[in-house]
Amino acid sequence: MREFDHFLGALSLFRKFVLRDCLHNYVRTVITICGITLGVSVFLAIGLANKTALSSFHDTVDRVAGKANLEIRPLTGRSFDQSILTGLTWLEMAGAVYTPIITDDVVMSVGDDKSEPIQLLAVDYFADDAFKGYEVADSDSSGESPTSLNGVFKHLGVLVGHALASEHKLSEGDKIELAVDDRRFEVQVSGVLTDKGTGAAYGGRLLICDLSLGQEILDLPGQVSQVEIISPPQKIELLQEKLKSELPVSVTVEPASTRTSQIEKMTRSFEYNLYALSFIALLVGMFLIYNTMAITVIRRRPELGTLRILGLSSRNILSLILAEAILFGAVGSLLGLFCGVLIADWALQAVAMTYQRLYFSLPLDSVRLEPVILLVAFLTGVGLTTVAAVPAALEAAAVSPAEATRKMSIELNIDRWTLPFAMVAFVFFGLSAYSSTLPALANFPFFGYFSALTCVFGVAFLMPALLKRMLPVLGRILYPLMGLESRLAVSSLGRTLGRSSVAVATLSIGIAMLISLAIMIGSFRETVIDWARQTLVADLWMRPASSDGGSKNARFSAHMESRLAAVTGVEAVEPWTESDFEYAGMKATLGGARFDLVEKYSNLNYLSGRSNREVASSIRGKSCIVSESFSIKHGVQAGDTIEVPFKTGLMPLYIQDVYYDYVNDTGFVVVNRDFYRKNMKDDGINSFAIFVKKGYEPVSVRKRIFSELSGQSRFVVRTTGELRERILEIFDQTFAVTYALHAISIVVAILSVMNALFALTEESRREFGILKYIGLPAKGIKKMVLTEAGVLGLYGCVFGIMLGFVLSLLLIYVINKQSFGWTIRFTVPFDFIAQTFVIIMFTSIASGLIPARLASATQAPEVVRSE
Amino acid sequence: MTERILENLADERGNREGDGCLLDIVLKQVSKRYTGRHLDAVKELDLEIRQGSFVALLGPSGCGKSTLLNLLGGIDRPTEGVIEVGGLSLQSMGDDQLTEFRLKKLGFIFQFFNLLPTFTLEENVRLPLEIAGHDRAFVDSEVTELLDKIGLGERRGYLPAQLSGGEMQRTAVARAIVHKPAIVLADEPTGNLDSENGEKVLALLSEIHAESGITIIMATHSNEAAACAERSIRMRDGRIVSDERNA
Structure with missing residues (x-):
């Protein structure tokens, strides 16, 4: 009972001390939660898109394989001679059954010169029933109940996947024109598949036909692309070994799941790099949280001191501050889940093209809401928020009861810690330099990312020392140009070095991410342009029409x-x-x-x-x-x-x-x-x-x-100019998601500056009051706050661009090289950097407008009297 | 450890109740120098304050009054010397023990009130009892009785920002005594009030002292305020220059 009373007491204290303060400082609360929401939503959207892409592949492999636990596939090319089948009759003696299939992509004409890639699955209708994982919907009962395969043996008859049928309103008897290689081929709908079993493979966008028709359509006489085998479970390894020894080395015998793990291995770099990029928004969000919580502790130091005097232990204070962070994390992450699900479809479309172009042909229409990914995103949001709040919570727990009678001591502390922080920064830089020389771990540039991360932390720790030196310099430059207000602004930032450093570091990191990505992508783009100019020297380029429509194996x-x-x-x-x-x-x-x-x-x-x-x-x-x-x-x-x-x-x-x-x-x-x-x-x-x-x-x-x-023949001919344009179009589509992710990081960083300005304004109210008393007009105070915003933006840009250069070197020469193996020639997109500089400066100053208005509205007598 | 010390203090109170020397405060050669300063804020102080006294610490700004209060409250630790409360040395207590000591035995009143701005008047007063883990019914009755007694019952739901300076300081006084501490340390309790409200607060402190026998140690630069106390200790440059009983 006593524990329960204690719990209720803690809850009551949390409500009064934390919740009310959050509501009172609602602008800060909203900004902070927005930062977390953005980070979590981006992380979740990318997670869902990746998971959807891979689980669609996994699902399709499973559905096509059905109950088969072994499959024979070509190690090279798309098919192999079906004469292999004649040597497999012994499998039946061993209790196994098998069937050949052909899978390939074809292009379906959908009118108005449009086409879309679909999958053709050719099966043996006479195969063992165990392989018949497909069902045909009864056309008389709205496709609800499956019936037998009536009519599939009609000449050129195919079964149509439910998604394809419903999208193009196909029903029995309709004709479908296919583009295969450089030919046209017309088939007729014999039935519509249900969305169960094999019918749901490839998202229901498939045609199933008889094996011989498949060979005719794809012009693969006597060829098959797979043999599915259902082996008694206890004999799988035995049969696999025997088949390997008997079959030619150009084919492989593996469980179907091998293909899934192979595709996971292939896409790992792309997938992890996307995760790493989406993680950046979370990382910038962490700095925002750190900023918010540090400002909270600074602002409420006397209150914390009072609580300590009244008998609250430092552990209680630590819990209180961490609970506040967890609250921010939970609310922000919950909203992040909601927004993440909303933007996940967009993220999927953004990455689907790259998956389809580079790794596998699968329709990726809508995201699958995987509870595990939702949970991971939520826990990541809350976890990182909590971790980001730990320094502030420890600082709060260390507040001595004597602080009840003092103010602003943390700024003195930061001042004192400037040198040790700078030393820590150089340790981080050393770690960064060393880890950049280490090789990839399992094809993933773990140490490259670690190097980037430590470099970022290095800059964050170096920031107080940098600002301590640089602010007076800027003050001397600005004073003759902008007058007294600029000197007051610079000196105000210097006095609150702690929060100024955090705000500038957060902005710098956001900008650095954007600049480094811009340099990397710009360099990559220039490299590709150069490569295309040097390599694509022919005058015309010709390929089958179906190839242009998305068929990978199309040939003349x-x-x-x-x-x-x-x-x-x-x-x-x-x-x-x-x-x-x-x-x-x-x-x-x-x-x-x-x-x-x-x-x-x-x-x-x-x-x-x-x-x-x-x-x-x-x-x-x-x-x-x-x-x-x-x-x-x-x-x-x-x-x-x-x-x-x-x-x-x-x-x-x-x-x-x-x-x-x-x-x-x-x-x-x-x-x-x-x-x-x-x-x-x-x-x-x-x-x-x-x-x-x-x-x-x-x-x-x-x-x-x-x-x-x-x-x-049906084909496409492009001039070299058109081909280069097409290459760049694909390139830009591939990196569109990257730009979007980084724009979000910048938004989070700007929120951080806004947050710092609000805190600065609130903290400086007495100063504003006194300045008003001694004759500074409201306009001057507004100018002072806007100058503070501009100075934060300026230093954020300067340090961000410098850090961005370093990170771009890591991205180009370490991370990209280890992930994809491409040599990229370093080029600097000066125009983009100049544009970013202008936009950030403008946005930073704009973010100071509301704090400036609040500051200029300060009632001098009221503020001074309340002190 | 904490509980043992506090139990000792309680036992001592039980054993010595009535003889007037419960939780006596004794300072022996106490000095305090803050980091980075060249002078001692208080220097070689020897002082004894008996339980139930009402003592005023007088002197100009910077003479060491507030430092002495902080040392007595276990908020700061002396650079040299020993501070004993009820025979136990404050220096021997760890942070947790000092926290417990302040929670159970001390009440604080500040010049700038130090009310928690997001707490209502009543919630501010309830806080020490709630932190101590008392049950709700007990807290309700204690706080209601106290607020009615000091005339703030009707304003219990107001936030500090909605109160006058005098009301804020009376709330701070209520918060300092609601848990019935043995000692109240008041740092310039009237320093931020007009004379009328200052008098009200002093009258309240005198009344509390008279009724409950709580030790009150009040730092002030006002002779008028000091006159309410039984004893006036004058300080200058960190030293005691006079120690007199008031008439």
Whole structure:
């Protein structure tokens, strides 16, 4: 009972001491909660988007695999010969059942020259019932109850996924036009799938057809892309071993879950980097909390002293302040959950394109609300808020009862701590420098981020010393220009060094994040532009229409090369073919190029500095070049030999050189086209680089290509200028989410400045009163507060830009390199930095408008009397 | 440890009740020098204050009155010397013990009232009893009785900002005595009040002293205020220059 009374007493004290103060200082409360809300919502939105993308993939793999616990997949290319099946009959003797399937993406025409990528799943309708994870809705009962597969054997009949059917109002008998490679193919709806089992794979945006029709549609005669096996559980390992020993090395036998873990491994860098970026908003939010709580403790020091005199222990005070932070954290995080869910769909759309382009083709329509992610976001918000409040809470707990009769001692404390803080700052800088030299941990640049974080903390700790030196300098500069008010403003900031430092540090960190990202993205963009200018030297670029619509494996047939070469005005045609393959458990791309043409026309850049002509002429037979990201990801370099799976078996390839490439982060291995065709048994061509004869305009040659070839083939031809634009468009879409995340960090940082100004204004009310007494007009006080805001903004910008430069070096040379393996040439977007400077200065001064109005409205006699 | 000391103090009170020397305060050669200062705020003080006394500490600003009060309240620790309350040395107590000591045995009154601005008048007064963990019914009855007695019952729901200076200081007095401490330390209790309100507060202190026998030690620079006390101790430059019984 006594404990209960104590609890009620503590609750009552919390209500009176904390809650009422929060309500009384509602502007500060709202600003603080907004900061936490923004941080948590961004963190949650990115978390939900990432989780949705990966769980959609996981879900689809599960639904397609159904009860299968083993699958045979090609290690290279998209399919393998179905003759393998004839050697699998012994599986039935071992109690296992199996069925072949084909999966691939095709493009569906949806009218008005629009198209969308969908998945085609070709199955054996006569397979064991255990594989039939799909159901067809009864068209007479609104698709509620499944019926048998009536009508699916109609010629060109396909079953349509429920989402696709409902979006395009498809029903039995409707015709669907598909773009496959450079062809059109018309199929007919035989039924609509329910949203259960396989029908819900790919978000219900799929077509299921018979295996033979699938082979016809995809032009894969005698080929399958997977064999699903249901093995008795106790025999899985045994069967896997036996299959591995009997099957060609160009295929692999793994549980279906292996693909999920493989994709998780592949996307890890992208996923974690997104998390790290979203974490920045939370980090800036932490500084805001620290700021708020430190200001609270400074402001309420005499009250805390009084509570201590009245008998409250330092532990009670510590709990009280932490409870206040937890309250802020809980309210801000709850609102953050709400806002995060609202913006998660936007975040998903922002990252979906990158996932789809780089890693897997899946529709990512709407986020899945994962309770675990919600909980993690909430706990992260509350946890970080609490951690950020610990220094202020410890400071509050250390308030001596004597403080009841004193004021502002913390500012003296900060002053005294300036030197030790500076020393701590240099320890952080040392740690930062050292950790920047350490390698990645499991392909994640942990030490790179640690280095950035310690650098940020270093600047935060150095800030009091910096401001102590720099404020008087600025005061001397401003006084002749702006008069007395500027001197008063600078001196006021100097006297409250503690909170000024926190405000400037918070703003600096927000700005530094933005600047560093801008430098990194700007440098990356310039590098890509340079790379495109040097590498994309052909006049025209041609690829199948379905490829432009999102189909990854779309190909021209081999005879297109000679037909294209025969078009008037075409000097040379450089074909390119590629296939995915697995290397060291990760996906990469195997490319086939005509190096005789590369040598003559193209201009690849190599890490060794050797000329394109020299390297290209050396690629013969079992030699190759690899992209920089492949080289870094797998730790291989020029002179090494790698074993690559071809259809004909594992081939040792000698790496002639490593070339710069920015197409994807999974990496390329490029061999001579003849070698590729022979060993991949693949004559198809993914794209052509077309060189136009002198005296011919590329645009007019493009017209000729269309007029001569479009009768039999559907394709897209871009000029090099258009292709470069397209590359930059994709680049900008990829980084759109990054800019958005950092704009939010800046908003949080500006809130911090506003917060500091409110506290400063409140704390200086007596000073304002006295200044009014001695004749400073309200306009002068307004000017003084606005100057304070401007000075905070100015130093925030100056230190932020400097820190931003350092962080950008870490991002470019450590974090990016370890995550994606791309070499980025350092360039500084001066225009962006200048714009940021102007915007931040304007926003900082604007954030001082309300505090300035409050300060100028101070009633002199009232303030002085109350003291 | 804390409880043992406080129990000792309580036992002592029980044993010596009636003989007038309960919780006597004894200072032996007490000096206090603040960090970074060259002079002692109080220097080599020897002083004895008997339980139930009403003592005024007089002297100009900076003479060491407030420092002496802080030392007596265990808020500051002496640089040298010994302070004993009821025979127990304050220096031997840790922070928690001093907190407990202040909670149970001391009441404080300040020049600038130091009321908690987010607490109503009544909530400010209730606070020491609530921190001590008394049950609600007890707190209600004690506080109601006290507020009615000092004439603030009708303004119990007001926030400090809504009160006059005199009302604020009377609230502070109520808060200082509501838990029936043995000693009340008052630092310039009338220093921020007009003469009328100052007199009211002094009258209240005298009444409390007369009724409850609480030791009151009041720092003041006013001779008129000091006249209310039984004993006046004059200080200058951290030393006692005179110690007289008032007529």
